[in-house]
Amino acid sequence: MTENSKRPPFTGKRAPAGRGKPPTGRRPGLQPDGPTLLYGLHTVEAAFANPDRKRITLYATENAVNRLKERNVTIDVPIEEMAPKALDRMVTKDSVHQGMILKVDPLPAYGVEALAGARLVLALDQVTDPHNVGAILRSAVALAADAVVTTERHAPEEGSVLAKSASGALDMIKHVRVKNMARFISEMGDEGFFRVALDSDGEASLEDTEFGDKTVLVLGSEGKGVRQGVRNACDTLARLDMPGQLRSLNVSNAAVLSLYVARHKMGL
Incomplete structure (x- = not known):
């Protein structure tokens, strides 16, 4: 059983907006010592489909959430709805997040x-x-x-x-x-x-x-x-x-x- 499968199913409740400070993007090349951020439709969709990936929180616009659901993505983490400009501040300049940023733990260290x-x-x-x-x-x-x-x-x-x-x-x-x-x-x-x-x-x-x-x-x-x-x-x-x-x-x-x-x- 993966860590993701231990979580209770998503109930549709959203995390209160503004609770805590959103994580910031990590500079490329640094070894992750904790959660990191994934963004963009294909990247986020693949992370939700990977049983080895431990997902934590989805920061997204309402339209982006609907887009994921239209693609039959099972969103099994709390959603914090945010405006596009607030999402912009979570990642580096010119990053194309497409309205969605997923906070995750690093993948297991495959040997x-x-x-x-x-x-x-x-x-x-x-x-x-x-x-x-x-x-x-x-x-x-x-x-x-x-x-x-x-x-x-x-x-x-x-x-x-x-x-x-x-x-x-x-x-x-x-x-x-x-x-x-x-x-x-x-x-x-x-x-x-x-x-x-x-x-x-x-x-x-x-x-x-x-x-x-x-x-x-x-x-x-x-x-x-x-x-x-x-x-x-x-x-x-x-x-x-x-x-x-x-x-x-x-x-x-x-x-x-x-x-x-x-x-x-x-x-x-």
Whole structure:
């Protein structure tokens, strides 16, 4: 039984307006040490659909509440109706909250045990920008990857910007955090995974690389790329050949392309 299922069903009663000070948005990259804020229709809807997500309070306009109900979202937390300008003050400037902000606890810290039965895993070696990681999570869900793995340090922790950039994907895929990426990649080899690091110096293109039945794709940060120790733990290096004048891609674009190629090569 999840923590959410222990709560009494929503009765339609609303939390008194103005009681207590609404939480403020958390700067991207900070490790959450308590509740955080999710905003935007797709992000909030996915959080309500995730049984692993502990939800606390929904701050929303009347129209936004009706919109969620029209989409058959079960609102199982107290609702505090607020005006759009009051919601604006809860998040950073120019944040598009679409009239709804959900206060939640961080997701559980998924470990490698969450990869049981996985076939296609995407590992990010020190990719630190929450916008990039959010976009990668979204692509990973769209292309049916089983999990995205980052390090505990030098990677964005869960927060408003990451969740918004992921457009709901944060609550749709396992985001596994490991202490040491090189050690993790080595251990995945012991579990029968073929390990491919994306690198411009790869001997073969990704399209010409033979994949295993289970695969880990490893991408590094823009500029530095995959670190040497992580590269050494992989079975092969592969490159993405670009026919145009620009020879490199943003890491989030490289992720979606490499996932697409991997699925084709693996027959998924």
